[in-house]
Structures are given as structure tokens and as C-alpha cells.
């Protein structure tokens with residue numbers, strides 16, 4: 504009997520071994536299947552992520568009522584778009600969709616549409632640079648696109664000049680002031696100044712005040728408190744102007760309601776009050792409530808929001 508039992512036991516053992524092997528094979532197959540499924544899932548996820556990235560990278564500003572405006576900031580990207588004149592906004596209200604002011608809204612009393620291409624230079628950082636004693640334009644530098652400044656004070660002085668973008672932005676700015684009834688009699692007393700004119704001006708001041716000092720150096724140091732040496736004046740850029748409604752530029756202008764309106768609203772037109780009272784230690788120039796500098800609306804808006812002067816903003820943007 505034992506001899507009959509032995510083969511039976513052996514067969515049962517073989518059967519268990521075969522069963523175990525089959526189980527292992529089935530288990531291995533399951534693992535393989537799960538592995539393949541996980542890989543497919545991972546590939547699908549990667550494809551989805553790539554598609555989302557590609558769409559996000561080419562994202563256009565969200566729909567706004569103003570195609571001109573939405574293209575304005577986007578124009579700094581590699582695919583500039585021409586303003587669509589057939590679909591001008593009904594309201595003088597502009598919304599930008601690019602960061603950092605993705606939901607920013609500008610409001611104007613005037614129709615800003617004809618001025619948008621000027622207050623938003625194609626390169627939004629084109630006009631963001633310093634002119635000071637250490638960063639000077641060449642002596643023979645003359646901006647190529649100087650035009651007449653229509654708001655030049657009509658008292659016999661020469662017609663002042665500004666670069667085209669700055670002039671058109673200034674026209675919009677003062678038209679808005681007039682429409683609001685806030686600024687009716689502010690005129691431009693000085694805009695672009697050539698190197699030679701600034702040299703002549705500086706020399707005239709030195710001669711006028713030399714009698715007060717023993718040396719030329721002492722006299723120049725004094726004159727530098729209210730004027731600049733040729734080549735170091737921002738006026739050579741053609742992007743700034745002095746404007747007020749006084750006989751001459753004085754800090755008392757700041758007390759006038761016109762000066763307050765200009766300072767509070769200039770950024771909407773791409774201008775900054777270049778030498779604010781609370782930034783004298785940074786600009787190294789005394790408070791000049793009459794001196795406005797065009798930088799373009801994007802930069803002016805950022806500076807307004809950040810509470811920065813041009814020196815601070817240039818450092819913030821890493822443009823030094």
C-alpha cells in the first residue's frame with residue numbers, strides 16, 4: 504500500500520508545485536499589466552502637462568472691450584499685433600491683461616484711443632533709463648524724432664521740442680486736464696535741450712553768481728544746486744518737460760491745485776513726476792513739482808503702484 508501511496512504523494516506534490524508556479528506566473532503577469540498601465544498613465548499625464556504649458560505660454564490677454572489696449576502691453580512680446588481700428592472701444596476705458604496688473608483698469612474722460620500707440624511704446628522699457636552725472640548721453644546726441652511741443656508757453660520763447668511719443672502723451676495728458684476742468688493754464692517752459700544749450704545755460708549761471716565766490720569750483724558747486732552740467736541733464740533726452748503756470752519754476756507750484764492734479768494723474772499718460780519731494784536723497788535733485796518725464800504707461804503705472812522713483816524702479820527691474 505505504501506508503494507501505491509508514494510507515487511500518489513509525489514503526484515500531489517508535483518501538482519502543488521505546478522499550481523504554485525502558475526500562481527507566480529499569474530502574479531507576475533498582473534504586476535506586468537499594472538506596470539504597463541502605470542506607464543501609460545504617466546505618459547498621458549506628461550502629454551497633458553506639455554499641452555497645458557504650450558497653451559499657457561502662448562496665452563493672449565483676456566478679452567477686453569479694447570483690443571488696442573490689450574495689444575499694447577502684449578506688443579513687447581515676440582508677436583506684436585497691429586491695433587484694430589475697426590473695433591475701437593466705446594468707452595475710454597482700458598484694461599490690460601499682462602502681469603502685474605492683470606485686472607488693471609484705466610479710466611479717461613477723453614477718448615484715449617488716438618493716443619494709445621504713443622503712450623504705450625512698442626518696447627515698454629524703451630524710455631526707462633537714467634540721465635545723470637554718471638550716465639550721460641553723447642555730447643552730439645540728438646533724438647531723431649523731435650517734434651514741436653504745442654503747449655509751449657507763448658511768450659516769445661522758441662518753440663520747445665519733445666520726442667514724438669512724449670509729445671502725443673503730453674497732449675493727451677493736458678487735454679484730459681482741460682476736459683476735467685483741473686488744468687486750464689499750465690504751459691511748457693522747457694523741453695528738449697541740446698548739449699550746447701545746456702553748456703551755455705550753465706556758463707551763464709556761473710558768470711551770474713561768480714562774484715559771490717572766490718573760486719570757480721565753489722561757484723559751480725553752488726550752480727549745481729539748481730542747474731546741471733551739459734550732458735547730465737535729462738532734458739537732452741527729449742522725454743521730459745518743465746510745465747507750470749507761474750512766472751518761473753518754483754516749488755510753490757506744488758501748492759496749486761493744477762500741480763496736484765498733474766502729479767496724481769501723470770502715470771495714466773506714461774509720465775512720472777521725476778524728482779519727488781520724498782525721493783531727494785535718491786535722485787540727488789531737489790523737489791521739482793514742474794518737471795515731468797515720459798517713461799511709457801507700463802513703467803509709469805508700475806512706479807505709481809510701487810511708490811518708486813526712476814532710480815529705484817531701474818534697480819528693481821535689474822536694468823542698471
Ligand SMILES: [Zn+2]
Pocket residue numbers: 738743744745794
Ligand atoms: Zn526740468
